[in-house]
Amino acid sequence: MNLISEKTIERLILYRGLLLQANHENESGIYSHQLARMAGFTPAQVRRDLMQVGYTGSPARGYDKAKLIQSISALVDPAEKREIALAGIGSIGRAILAYFHGRSSLLEITAAFDTDPEKTGRVIHGCRCHPVDRLADIVRERGIRTGILCVPAGAAQSVTDALVEGGIRGILNYAPTRLIVPPDVYVENRDMIMAVEKVVYFSGLKTGQRKENG
């Protein structure tokens, strides 16, 4: 099996989300053109993406929603429960803890880190908070592979170094900083300012642009 592109993975995750939302409808099957309309892509794009997951639909009934969800999950979900670490329990850090809490049984934020002694030693939205000096050790001990970074820009690189030291494999970065990591650590940047600037730019164009994922 050759590698599936980042864009395809993004779209597959989106399809799964849409299917989960649409799962209450009475129909058990769904056609590529229906999924395409929901997602904002072309039917051909949807079929091409679904080829990659190996689940095959029927020309008569389309794709079975439940089975498709299952097939996408088999591809994108980890085999077992994954713990996630969060660094920086400030305003977004806390919002993310609140939002994530109890949402998924497969993915759970189980350790949060901060320098502020007001925050460490407590449990916030179900998540135990630790001083940041213990980050590398805790990440290593628990085999945590994924981190969410919500510290101020000035602390982003040093906290990243600690995450990497602990053996992290992927970071979702909300700080407006380009992190330096070894080539086998995956980083997804989510700078809000840049996102707003982009939307403002497209808000100013006369001709409408395509919508996109994220």
Add this chain to the structure above:
Amino acid sequence: MNLISEKTIERLILYRGLLLQANHENESGIYSHQLARMAGFTPAQVRRDLMQVGYTGSPARGYDKAKLIQSISALVDPAEKREIALAGIGSIGRAILAYFHGRSSLLEITAAFDTDPEKTGRVIHGCRCHPVDRLADIVRERGIRTGILCVPAGAAQSVTDALVEGGIRGILNYAPTRLIVPPDVYVENRDMIMAVEKVVYFSGLKTGQRKENG
């Protein structure tokens, strides 16, 4: 001048951010390979992107940082100050208000909206809060073109309809919902769950993937 692609705009905005951060260094010029290293792209990619902004560097001195920042800004920034509306003053809504407050003189969140009477009628992080029924009117009156959506999933479409009714041109959407909008309204989706799922997927691969923007 033919249209600049979404990806190029994203990268240009990133370059500007990196240049602003690096502006304190003593050198006034910068080479494509330096910018490329900072951004995580190839030098050829950087030069190709910079072609689009029209500012031309010198083989000897590279690009003048200040002039490059200015050229990119001329392309991506609005001509005058832009007001931004924010809907949903919950945990992320508030975090965004706090984070944005006083950060930019060109872009400012000047109106926030919520259903909760506890929140409306107040000023939060410098931003006046209004009941959501007044959203369309206020957006129209003030000519607001850009909106940030932080309401619960169930309210996302109806609040979007109000934004569109008010004449919005672009939406930064934090709700896990695919919004239905007219084709000339730009939507950038920022679903956090999907982002985490993606990072978790890449955290599980043996072979490292490319880092990417956002």
Add this chain to the structure above:
DNA sequence: TTAACATTGCGAAAATTTTCACAGCAAATA
């Protein structure tokens, strides 16, 4: 003055991503 050098701008090639177009198929219909 001249040669060596590192870089830009950009045409063209390469790689990747998306779309087209249609064979093949199961169900519905006549």
Add this chain to the structure above:
DNA sequence: TATTTGCTGTGAAAATTTTCGCAATGTTAA
């Protein structure tokens, strides 16, 4: 039973994006 219908899966074409390769160019050094 034969025919029509509308879908999937996919090879191939088209479009888009990235990278390559190099002439042109200003700078430095001899």
